[in-house]
Amino acid sequence: MPVPISQMWTVASYVIRQKLAGRERYPLVMMLEPLFRCNLACAGCGKIQYPAHILKRNLSPEECFKAVDECGAPLVAIPGGEPLMHPEIDKIVAGLVARRKYIYLCTNALLLKEKLDLFQPSKYLSFSVHMDGQRDHHDFSVCREGGYDIAYEAIQEALRRGFRVTTNTTLFDGADPVSVRQFFDEMMDLGVEGMMVSPGYSYDKAPDQQHFLGRARTRRLFNAILSNRKPNWRFNMSPLFLEFLMGKRDYPCTAWGMPTYNLFGWQKPCYLLQDGYADTFQELIETTDWDQYGTQNGNPKCANCMVHSGFEASAVNHTFSSLGGLFATARATLFARYPDEKARAMLNEPVKPVHDHPLVKIKPAQAEKTTA
8 A cells, every 4th residue: 555544535525615615726736845955956946046145044843834724735745955954854744743734755765864863753744755766876866976876775764763765756857767667667666655757847047958758758658668567656746647648548637726825925837937926825825817727728737747746636636526526536546557569568678878978967065964
């Protein structure tokens, strides 16, 4: 079972209540960014490209609790930056656990092993470790030699201590589907609870702008990876969202489904775009011109986006919108092999190594120890 039954029931009952109340726009997962600084400088990330005085700032635990209470979503993801660099991350997590929120603390795991003593295992807490593939590809993606081994050992230790652990993988153009499938095997052998996977989004400030996937290439890549699926692979995601990535479904963006709160307030319209901020969650919902965003509305900034923060909520909404949605989800859960000979043939196609990109070089470094 990729997630506890209690978590699945909490999410299902929450969504049903929103439906019965007639709410068209409701949050599913709150994205809480308590800081922007990080101990990595990944080439595909646009979240750390802020001036030094911004990178030094943190949200206080009280600010985090107020935003989470205001939003009301049953799930809270804590990305960054690197959340484990926050000096009070243990207080933030403890406060959210006390609120019975299901937390996904997103981390590159460079500091995880030494920080585990700050936390207690709980069904409400999962460490979502960013792993971008097998050793060489991961180290290349995060621009740090040895990053994979550090994260792998940290996952082992977290699992040994009884923590929930998932992985989160972002794929870019040039990803080798054979290697990605082998990586899935490695993570299942390691014993993680489930895996999350998504195509990269072309942040304007990201150093590497040449390797973000377009929608057609995204569908082709994910169809090769996710067809002919091995029965032991566990994904901590909506099965309909995975079908969306494979090109078997088409969904509109549900940008409000995963609202973001950070140092500047509630980010408009979503985790990936920065078109202003609102002081309250209600203001975010009421004053954002949602019709300007999404591939369905022709916004060029959204043209190639297929990221989970915009579309997984769409898939979940589909599940609970009709009997057809429930049936489709049940079928995708029970019959998840997706046999496809054309997709199998794609695994034999040559892949141009993305590592040849001249802009991005792996930088050997020691894991940063600071918590300031």
